[in-house]
Amino acid sequence: MPVGPPDRPAPRSADGATLAAVFVMVLMLAPARLVFRGLPFSLTPADAAGLFAALWWFCAHLTTTLAAAKGPNPVRTALFAYTAAMLATYGYATAAYLPPDELDMADHSIVLVVATVGVGLLACDGIRGRERLDFVLRCLVVAGAAVGVIAALQFVLAFDLTKYLTFPGFRFTSELPAIFERNTLRRVAGTTGHPIELGVVCAMIIPIALHYAFGARDRGEPSLRWWLCAALIGAGLMFSVSRSAVLGMAVVSAVLVTGWPARRRMWAAVGGVGFLAVMKVAVPGLLSVFLGLFTSLSSDSSIQYRTHDYAVAAAEIGNHPWIGRGLGTWYAPKHLIFDNQYILSLVETGVIGLVTFAGIFLTGIWAALRVRRLSSDPAVRDLGLTLAACLVVPLVGAATFDLRSFATVTGLSFLIIGAAGSLLRTTRREPARAPLPPEEVNPAAGGAAPPRSPLPDHAH
Structure with missing residues (x-):
């Protein structure tokens, strides 16, 4: 009797997680300086993907066939509040006279708000179940490793691969280059817009790479690939030569060590020391430059530049304290640059805009930490801690x-x-469990909760 080919699982149809994964690849791999030709304002491929995400979310909530989650969610509520605040300041600014250049910037900014909020809503309501969320986050880690490779080429060889990552119908803006100089060393931006941004982005992704690397054995899969990704992302962070990157890793470490078991903390410390030792040998002088960034704060011109404009900011905030002067209307080179998003938000969107801006991050952190309290699955609890650590960075x-x-x-x-x-949302839909024993609530005590699989996608 002839033996037929082995059965294969039926292909999965595209869903919100598929769109989120596409957005991740476009966001991370397309150079931030790449924009569409022929438009009246700059629009990157990631911005276009965000606008499509917003459209998908809107259409999905008009139907029952696109598998978007419905029902209350604190993250969605926070995104709505942020959007309302941005629309309010945009309406306030455009209701009166604005110079044409500031009006154009306000129009551009509100379009970008729709795109970024669309991404948040797509992820919140379009990613259904742990399996699909893992799929998106793994794509993010792989894309982050690719950015680390591009950054390494820029730093070691002064070769900017992003110059060749263009397509018909696109152009590069005349903004900053991808390779800079700092204290006789290169500092690079990878595919992002600036080395500071690269460092912060890498600091946000490293916790996710470590989550999959440490949990690989429990999942029965090789861990080397995830350790390699973590190393490449860490190299990208180092090659940014940025204080903000170091600060980001410091707050990530502070969050993670509060929830990691003692054994994992030990291995993380050993791995971190080993990584720094390799960087010291491979790139002589790099660690000394990082140390100098913090030992020379009092004489650093960049620090002095960041603080000299506080008086100007205070005067502008006093003119429009609650709703701001208008989203996107304070920009360089027409106005001074505030290297502080909180000050810039107060100037442009007032107290209401600042509160909602910080509120979306605080709500995301609360949601992630709430998962740790609700779930008895060690993998889910660790992922909640990981996402909270990621959001503390920005x-x-x-x-x-x-x-x-x-x-x-x-x-x-x-x-x-x-x-x-x-x-x-996924964790709240899991079956109720008995309260955890104290040694399982506190992983540092050495306990480990029994593994438990999340519900399949169709149950959500």
């Missing part, structure tokens, strides 16, 4: 640069905020 980093002016870190932030909402 929340703190926004005080060191104008975060919302950079497309890659902004898009990544909204994606992870939405991912936290998706994970919280």
Whole structure:
């Protein structure tokens, strides 16, 4: 009797997670300086993908066939509040006279708000179940490793691969280059818009790479691939030669060590020391430059530049304290640059805009930490801690640069905020479990909760 070919699982139809994965690849691999030709304002491929995500989400909530989650979700509520605040400041600014250049910037900014919020909503309502969320986050780790390779080529060989990552119908903007100089060393941007952005983006992705690397054995899969990805992302962070990157890794470490078991903390410390030793041998002088960034703060011209414009900011905030002067209307070179997103948000969107901006990050962190309390699955609990650590990076980093002016870190932030909402929804739908024993609630005590698989996608 002839033996037929082995049965193969039926192919999965595209869903919200598929769109989110496409967005991740476009966001991370398309150069941030690449924009569409022929448009009245700059629009990157990732911006276009975000606008499509917003359209998908809107259509999905008019039907029952596109598998978008419905029902209350705190992350979605926070995104709605943020959108309402941005529309309010846009309406306030455009209701009166605005110079044509500022009006154009306001129009551009509100389009970008729709795109970034669309990404958050797509992730929150379109990613259904742990399996699909893992798929998106793994794509993010692989894309981050690819960015690390591009950054390494820029740093070691002064070869900018991003110059060749263009397509018909696109053009490069005349913004900053991808390779800079700092203290006789190159500092690079990878595919992002600036080395600071590269460092912050890598600091946000490293926790996810470590989550899959440490959990590979429990899943019965090889871990080397994830350790390699983590190393490449870490190299990209180092090659950014950025204080914000170091600050990001510091807050990530502070969050992760509070929830990691003692054994994992030990291995992470050993791995971190080994990585720094390799970097010291491979790139002599790099660690000394990083050390100098923090030992010479009092004489650093960049620090002095960041603080000299506080008086100007205070005067502008006093003119429009609650709703701001208008989203996108304060821009360089017409106005001074505030290397602090919180100050810039106060100037442009007022107290209401600042509160909703910080609120979306705080809500995402709360949702991720809430997952740790609700779930008894060690993998789910660790993923919740991981997403919380990722979101602390932009929340703190926004005080060191104008975060919302950079497309890659902004898009990544909204994606992870939405991912936290998706994970919280999935965890809430899991069957109720008995309370965990104290040694399982506190992993540092050495306990480990029994493994438990999430519900299949169709149950969500």
